[in-house]
Amino acid sequence: MSTIWLQPKTLPEALAMLAADPALTPFAGGTDLYPAQAARFAWGEALPEAILDLGALPEFWGIAADATQWRIGAGATWAQLRDAALPAEFDVLRAASCQVGGAQIQNRGTIGGNLCNASPAADGVPPLLALDAAVELASLRGTRTLPLGKFLLGNRQTERAPDELLTAVLVPHRAGDLRSGFEKLGARHYLVISIVMVAAMVRMEAGRIAEAAIAVGACSAVAQRLPALEAALRGSRPGEVAVTPGQLDHLAPIDDARATGAYRREAALVLVRRLLARLALPEALVA
């Protein structure tokens, strides 16, 4: 909680405020900030001093395409991502958006917040990794673009400098027979924090996999792509290449209250296999 609340009306104003006081806590949907705050309070820890409310920034909202890429405003909510008219490669993100928290959370939580919060179980990360997304960071010093994989450094750690705001997520255009999907495993059937997530996007050409991008979440500090599997799949027919445990070796799942690391590793393998099998089905285009 804070006693200072600032609500800039433009991005430059916001960046100036942040430059003046990098300790400001950026605030959008509140779906991560409030639980974190409650947890801090529960254990007698200090609360955030001041809030930078991003709710009035026009630059934050909206989903639009230009010649080269899609630009998703950092303030896009899960509900907006769920409901937006986006092409098939975004099915993976749409499916993830439907499973973040409950509908009330989907109406408030934002993609930018999900990335900046950088939970290992962030539902938005694997889909965006599979889509080769980049993030746009702005500060008074200028604007830079980083691949998402470079932006995320670890559990709750990102490349965002204290004076920077994440303003947008950028996803390159793709063409062709694109199929994407998402699998989430949790200990409840809904309203649950992920134990394992798998996101995949494949481009098919003449019955073969021309390109595959697969990412696994909640099995390492930062969600990981599976480059060995992706390389093995390239040029193969669906079902031809077996998914092996070795292709997931670089994951580093941990034991926690939700599941053991060993289970996570097994479940990730199962979910990758299932998702690829599902995407290989022509019906996946319709679903």
Place this chain on the structure above:
Amino acid sequence: MSMSVTLTVNRVPHTVQLDDPRVTLLDLLRERLDLTGTKKGCDRGQCGACTILLDGRRVNSCLALAISHDGAEIQTIEGLAEGGALHPVQAAFIAHDAFQCGFCTPGQIMSAIGLIDEGQAGEDPERVREGMSGNLCRCGAYRGITEAVIEATRSMAEDAQEKAA
């Protein structure tokens, strides 16, 4: 720091002076407008008891700062029954015994109205259950809740058809 925020709550405009920017929408409704029908079950977006409609969408009011929502349109449980006549969702909750202790009920009902308005679940029980899963009920009234939402969905659709005809 004194600020003011103007909200339209249940069609009535309220301007509230805030001496503190930390006030959530939930606490504003409960502690400053005496609209205590909206409940605080967890204060961190994990139970759904504080669900309201904010500009027509169901949200956890415990996750929103009041000061952020100047000019917003809010609907709470207190604004549903018109002239004493219960909203179809409210009536269905009674008919299907969709609650026991009643503490989560205002949030369940607001969530149900949001769900029906979203139009995604229809009368499919599985989708209704998922769509209502942002609202915990520790008494375990889920069966009644699902039945009530389906019945209200149906009766509201029929009412809409009649009006259109």
Place this chain on the structure above:
Amino acid sequence: MSDVQRMRHGSSIGLPVTRRDGHDKVTGQARFAADNHPTGMLYAVLATSRIARGRVAFLDVAAARAHVGVVEVMVPGNRPALAIHPDDKSVPFSFKMDLLQDDRVRYAGQSIAVVIAETLEAATEGAALLAPRYAAEAVEVTLDAPGAFVPETVGVGAPAEQRHGDVEAGLDHAAHRIETTYETPLQFHNAMEPHGIVAAWDGDALSIDMPTQGLALTQMRIAAFFGIRMEDIHIRSPFIGGGFGSKLLAGPQVLGILAAKLVGRPVKLVLTRAQMYGPVTHRSATRQSLRLGAAADGQLTAIDHHVRTATSRHDDFLEPSGGISHSLYASPAIATTADAVRLDTGTPGFMRGPGEASGSIALESAMDEMAAACGIDPLEFRLRNYAEVEPITGKPFSSKALRDCYAQGATTFGWAGRPLAPRQMRDADGLLVGWGLGTAIFPAMMFQAEARAVLRRDGTGLVEAGIHDMGQGAWTAFAQIAADSLGLDIDQVEFRGGRSDLPNAGIAGGSGHTATAGGAIHAAGGQAIARLTELAVADPRSPLFGAGNVGVVARDGRLVRWDDESRGETYGDILARAGLDMVEGQGSAAADQATAEQYSLHAHGAVFAEVKVDPELGQVRVTRLVGAFAAGRIINPRMVRSQYYGGMIWGLSFALHEHAAMDVRTGRVMNADLAEYRVPVNADVPSVEAILVEEEDPHVNALGIKGVGEIGITGTAGAIANAVWHATGVRVRKFPIALEAFSGA
């Protein structure tokens, strides 16, 4: 008198009346405690300990006090005096409390200060500014803690050890023996409504809004703490947002009363969700070792049930899990024993089905294992071991329709044809399907209650009892009983409850509230009718003159002759002629020792579960739950069904979902929130059905009520665990069943 009573029933009792508090609850008008806001009210926020054992070495009281809006910070040094020590337990059902008596910390989440401010925001910030420092000591928080001891009693005064027959001989002679150990987790009630209070002093008089399952007990406890008279304490508790045993007595809310005294203004104190994982009791973890013996034909020869549980380092509550083995299955030899360890946690307490819930999942699992060992269908196995008399005492049951429960439940579920071996059924998607069964049982308890009933000259009635509605339907069921007790339509009876200035209606606990307070209401109405009858039959001007008490029936606002219903008159006429505005009756009800000595008093049920298990991921989904329960007279079938559904969902949660994960180094609950303490969501409960099996009990109490609030959790948890085995062939003995339980299966 008995004929009059019998005849009066039937017009309202038994009808599926909708909730009388329903309108208030669906419109947001139902005022829960924290919805109150007296003039001048301040907000109090608890600061709680992050260590589980040690001392508070420093609190930055000055920083908190300096924060804008903070009015006062209550710490041990300035906390108003209490008349008794917080560890005093002279009031029944009370536990030692932590009311800032000193700097000691006995568990994580214990209150260490209270910040009182003009706004909730300022109080919260003030509490955060206290920045406590501690002198921490090493903690013990697991069942393997050193110093295990054998308690004298478990639960509420039950002997920790009970024996019947020779268990070792029974095991020696058994054709089949199993020895298994089951583990159940630490659980927290997590009612949706956090514990809260609005307290206002007026001199030595105290006005309180607080949810409580025991108005009079709470009043007594607070009176003792503050050295004031019970009648000077007025508690309003019209709605309890879920209690499940955690709101029986005033908990940390007493700090709100102290805060109000300290600042001389009304104070509201509401616990945060995280603060509900420390001072408001919980269900201890258990480790239960069962040894069962059975003859070749499947007849049990012995049940040995040992329970390891835990209590706090400073106080005693021992989860009485072994009790269920006393009364459920016939066996010539039964032994139940217990030991316990002391932990640096809050004190455990009553949590829905205390003992029964945790004991049931172990016993039902063991019975299933034995049925498999004998190669007998689990239902047939239970029927072969059907207890015709209570096994451990030999007493007859006051009534027992369990056979009907098995039969009706099995038919509705479609149990016939269940393959004996596990892992035989799959659905179209390749999921493993399993069916399991558990028997439900819960004692029919009575406490003590009083009520007052009035018949008015205008033909209406008034019934008063300090009853408690925590969702079980008290406002409705008691109004139904009240109406029938007065021979009136339910809408002609004003019913008052939920306040401490009414007759003491006992407690809402032990599934005994409807029986006890209902019995008192029934008796009060009966006395009012009897007095009215005395007036009429002694009055030569009455058509009932000379009929005598036994010959009169009260119905629809009239007294009529038993043998000729055309002869009678209205209550109003009788009162008017007597020149009276009203006639009043008092009633009380309590456990009848003679009945309890003569009979075993229990409700029973049978729960059938279908689960589907993902063979690769181990995800379990309960796809169908069918429970059939016999619990004596049903006052309101609509509300009783809801109680069964709720209990069964608790059983589902017990088997598959909820547990508190303890950090063994710090003694803190790591998942002290509703995201990670995973109670079921709507999507986890696809189909639940409850069958109300007819059962008439002439012995249990005046109304023949056995209670329905807790039985649903028993049987269900075991049924699900057994269905999981049937689906997978994997016997999971640690609950809740984890995803990884099936790895490699």
